[in-house]
Amino acid sequence: MSAREEILxxxxxxxxxxxxxxxxxxxxRVDRGYARRHHEDGxxxxxxxxxxDYRATVLRASEADLPRVIAERLAARPGAYGVPSGLPDEWLADVPAELVRDPAVADLDGLAGAVTGCAAAIAETGTIVLDHGxxxxxxxxxxxxxxxxIIVRAAQVAPDVPEALERLDPSRPLTMVSGPSATSDIELSRVEGVHGPRTLEVVIAE
Structure with a gap:
């Protein structure tokens, strides 16, 4: 028996x-007597x-107007865009830019950006959740x-955190997005784009 095994x-x-x-x-056994929803309207x-508030650009559009809005946003930034499988084809019907379906990890750095949907959004905190489905x-x-x-459909928006979490599968790899990537670690000077996208735009489809 080794010394390590003896200690253990x-x-x-x-x-x-x-x-x-x-x-x-x-x-x-968890007490859930807390307020579950702070907002009913708006x-x-x-x-x-x-x-x-998180310095993201927010746009509002009807479902029917989504293709035009997405095309306009991508046309403003020349280059190829990564798009995942499962993103509705009709959303991208008017996009003039090159679209790369399910790009390889090695190709991501060369893209102008990415277009995705989401799993849920939390109104109270301004957080958008991706479960990478x-x-x-x-x-x-x-x-x-x-x-x-990121395209957020109105039905995906929860008023507060408890309701949003109930819509999510905890076994999924959840990514919570609250604005563009930013840090103030060095001398409290805000630097964007360190751990993720420098620019975040959100289209809320109503």
């Missing part, structure tokens, strides 16, 4: 054994306001390109 054996003899975790029972307006692509697609255009 002694620790095991001192620390009492813990009963097996009962996740369902533990979850059921949820889309609140989301737009909070997302803009259909229409969202892998996490790298939302982090490597310098520009990210």
């Amino acid at each position: 054996r002694r620790i095991d003899g001192i620390v009492p054994a813990r009963p097996a975790a009962d996740v369902a029972a533990d979850y059921a 949820v889309l307006d609140l989301l737009a306001e909070r997302v803009a 259909a229409g969202q692509g892998p996490r790298a697609l939302s982090l490597v390109p310098d520009y990210h255009l």
Whole structure:
């Protein structure tokens, strides 16, 4: 027996054994008497306001007008754009730019940006959640390109955090987006684009 194994054996003899975790029972015991929703009306307006507070560009459009709005935003930035499988083809029908479906990780740095959908959005916090399912692509697609255009449908917007979390699958790889990537680690000087896209634009489809 090695010294390491001997130490661990002694620790095991001192620390009492813990009963097996009962996740369902533990979850059921959580007190949920807190306020679950702070807003009933104006949820889309609140989301737009909070997302803009994070220095993201927010646009509002009808579902029918989405192709035109997306085409205009991409035309303003020449180059190829990464788009994931599952993003509705009709959204991209008017896009003049080159579209790269499911780009390889090695090609992401050469893209002008990425266009994705989302899994949910939280009006109270201005947070958009991606679970990287259909229409969202892998996490790298939302982090490597310098520009990210996210389409949020009205039905995906939850007023507050508890309701949003109930819509999400905790086993999925969740990415929570609150504005463009930014840090103030060095002398409290804000620098954008360090850990993700420098520019974030959000289209809320009503």
